[in-house]
Amino acid sequence: MNSADRAVTKEVPAKGRIVTSRWKRQVLTYLMVMGPGLIVMVADNDAGAVSSYTLAGAQYGTRLLWILILLLPMTYFVQEMVARLGIATGQGHAAMIYKRFGRWWGVFSLADLQLVNFLTLVTEFAAISIALSSMGVSPYLAVPVAAAGLIVIVVTGSYLCWERMVIGLCCLDVVWFALAFACKPSTAGVLHDSIVPGLPCGLNSALVFLIIAIVGTTIAPWQLFFQQSCVADKRLRFADLKWARLDTFTGATFTILVACCMMMVGDLAFRHHIPFTNDSNAAQIANSLGPIAGRFVRNGVLVLMVNCAVLGTTAVSLSSAWAYGEVKGWPHSLRKKVTDAPGFYAVYVLCVAAAAGIVLVLNDRQLQAIILGVQVLAGVMLPSAVIFLQLLLNDRELLGDEFVNKPWNNVVNWAITVVLFGLSLILAAQVLVPKLFPS
Amino acid sequence: MTTMARQVCEYYVIHPLDDALEEKRTGEGLSRMQMTPSVRLSLLALRGYLILMTGLVFYRVLDLCGALAHHAVH
Numbered sequence: 194m195n196s197a198d199r200a201v202t203k204e205v206p207a208k209g210r211i212v213t214s215r216w217k218r219q220v221l222t223y224l225m226v227m228g229p230g231l232i233v234m235v236a237d238n239d240a241g242a243v244s245s246y247t248l249a250g251a252q253y254g255t256r257l258l259w260i261l262i263l264l265l266p267m268t269y270f271v272q273e274m275v276a277r278l279g280i281a282t283g284q285g286h287a288a289m290i291y292k293r294f295g296r297w298w299g300v301f302s303l304a305d306l307q308l309v310n311f312l313t314l315v316t317e318f319a320a321i322s323i324a325l326s327s328m329g330v331s332p333y334l335a336v337p338v339a340a341a342g343l344i345v346i347v348v349t350g351s352y353l354c355w356e357r358m359v360i361g362l363c364c365l366d367v368v369w370f371a372l373a374f375a376c377k378p379s380t381a382g383v384l385h386d387s388i389v390p391g392l393p394c395g396l397n398s399a400l401v402f403l404i405i406a407i408v409g410t411t412i413a414p415w416q417l418f419f420q421q422s423c424v425a426d427k428r429l430r431f432a433d434l435k436w437a438r439l440d441t442f443t444g445a446t447f448t449i450l451v452a453c454c455m456m457m458v459g460d461l462a463f464r465h466h467i468p469f470t471n472d473s474n475a476a477q478i479a480n481s482l483g484p485i486a487g488r489f490v491r492n493g494v495l496v497l498m499v500n501c502a503v504l505g506t507t508a509v510s511l512s513s514a515w516a517y518g519e520v521k522g523w524p525h526s527l528r529k530k531v532t533d534a535p536g537f538y539a540v541y542v543l544c545v546a547a548a549a550g551i552v553l554v555l556n557d558r559q560l561q562a563i564i565l566g567v568q569v570l571a572g573v574m575l576p577s578a579v580i581f582l583q584l585l586l587n588d589r590e591l592l593g594d595e596f597v598n599k600p601w602n603n604v605v606n607w608a609i610t611v612v613l614f615g616l617s618l619i620l621a622a623q624v625l626v627p628k629l630f631p632s
Numbered sequence: 633m634t635t636m637a638r639q640v641c642e643y644y645v646i647h648p649l650d651d652a653l654e655e656k657r658t659g660e661g662l663s664r665m666q667m668t669p670s671v672r673l674s675l676l677a678l679r680g681y682l683i684l685m686t687g688l689v690f691y692r693v694l695d696l697c698g699a700l701a702h703h704a705v706h
Contacts, residue, residue, distance in 0.1 A: 208646060208647070208650040209644035209645060209646045209650075210644060210645045210646075211642055211643070211644050212642070212643050212644070212645060213642055213643070214643075215643070217643075218643040218645055221645045222645050225645065225646075225647045225648065226648065281656065281657050282656055282657050282658055282659065283654070283656030283658065284656070284658060289659070292659050292662075293659065293662075293664060293665040294664065294665060294675075295664050297679075298675075298679075301679075301682070305682070305686065308686075352649060353649065427648055427649065428648045428649055428651070428653070429648050430648055430651060430654050431654060433648060528649070558696070558697065558698065559697045559698075561696070562693050562696035562697045563693065565692075565693065565696060566689055566690075566692070566693035569689050569692070570686070570689050573682065573685045573686070573689065574682070577678055577681075577682055580678065584665065584667075584671070588665055590662060590665075590666070591657055591659045591662060591665075592657055593657065596657070621685055621688075
């Protein structure tokens with residue numbers, strides 16, 4: 194039995210917290226375990242997600258809410274496998290791929306992850322630059338300050354310090370509920386569109402791309418690597434699995450609800466017939482909403498866009514640093530000081546600094562190409578990443594009967610993999626043959 | 633370690649970072665995962681697909697950036 198989960202009979206270590214009832218023990222244990230699941234899910238609502246969801250609302254109203262609701266179980270089941278694998282092995286995802294599938298797949302997974310992550314980071318800093326420019330702050334000030342802040346929150350040498358700061362940023366996302374409320378969506382319409390699937394205006398090129406972008410931004414490859422490494426770094430115990438699952442489910446539910454709020458904010462532009470294309474971003478939508486909904490909504494969207502980009506940046510950069518450290522065999526932990534894990538922190542700082550620097554020199558056309566590249570590469574990578582996850586979770590030799598997938602897990606997760614692969618192929622086909630669907 | 637006596641039926645909760653290390657299933661000593669020929673073949677096909685798609689995406693992004701001047705997309 195785990196020491197966190199047993200009744201006191203004789204002596205208590207000085208660091209243990211004493212509670213007098215069973216439910217208090219459960220609440221306290223959950224609060225102590227909470228973190229990796231919540232952070233990975235909320236960070237998933239990054240700058241790209243804000244743009245995708247608000248744009249979906251601005252172009253199609255709340256008609257695509259049902260997709261977000263469907264994504265809740267999908268994202269939970271995928272991330273639950275990651276949490277289980279992290280708790281069982283105490284190691285990150287990159288390390289496990291390297292060990293169980295060999296050098297080629299280890300190096301390829303790492304290289305692909307680093308590439309997609311770096312391009313994603315560029316889009317995060319682009320969002321910070323665009324949002325703060327709309328508020329009158331020069332990108333040459335905003336981007337370096339954001340990058341410096343992102344480095345400072347990680348180099349404290351304390352996992353708990355980083356986790357608490359990031360959970361604080363995650364909590365800011367509750368403001369999306371106030372913004373959605375301020376936009377006065379139709380309750381009946383929201384409920385209807387959440388339950389009844391429908392494709393507004395039929396299937397066309399822009400809609401297909403948007404749907405794939407929504408799916409791709411809700412379940413991203415870096416999330417698999419991030420949560421497993423985070424669980425390992427936090428040293429979650431076998432007995433913590435049920436709490437880690439609850440953490441993941443809570444995070445997934447919160448994130449999907451926030452995503453729905455983003456779509457409802459965009460819906461206000463749709464109801465006022467403000468036209469947007471797939472190239473539009475959340476800052477443009479926020480600026481167009483200013484005269485209609487007031488400064489609270491406009492500035493709220495812009496500030497939260499920066500917050501989402503900051504959360505996304507720290508999570509994506511850490512997933513890169515953890516993965517690189519695992520494969521290279523370097524010390525890789527937020528519990529270590531900079532001097533004790535120089536390679537790990539160097540990768541983090543390099544990712545953040547290089548992405549921030551690139552944003553300041555690229556033009557709009559090049560940034561747009563990178564955003565497209567991120568979406569496509571993530572879409573191509575994700576199904577294969579989930580396949581490896583599935584294979585690892587069926588590795589009885591490694592995990593034993595306790596942690597290996599049950600038959601129903603396999604049915605659900607292979608179904609998810611098939612859906613993701615189908616979307617990936619459509620995305621790939623559409624990029625290669627842009628006129629595949631009617632425009 | 634500093635300890636203190638407590639009554640029966642009280643519970644204590646320890647943060648994961650303060651608790652004793654568990655022995656994990658690290659896979660040390662295991663060889664590479666055993667796979668059936670069909671799984672191995674599927675992974676080989678996946679490898680080809682990923683290499684091809686990564687190359688195509690790169691080409692497309694460079695094209696959109698205008699790096700391939702002879703064939704820029706407008």
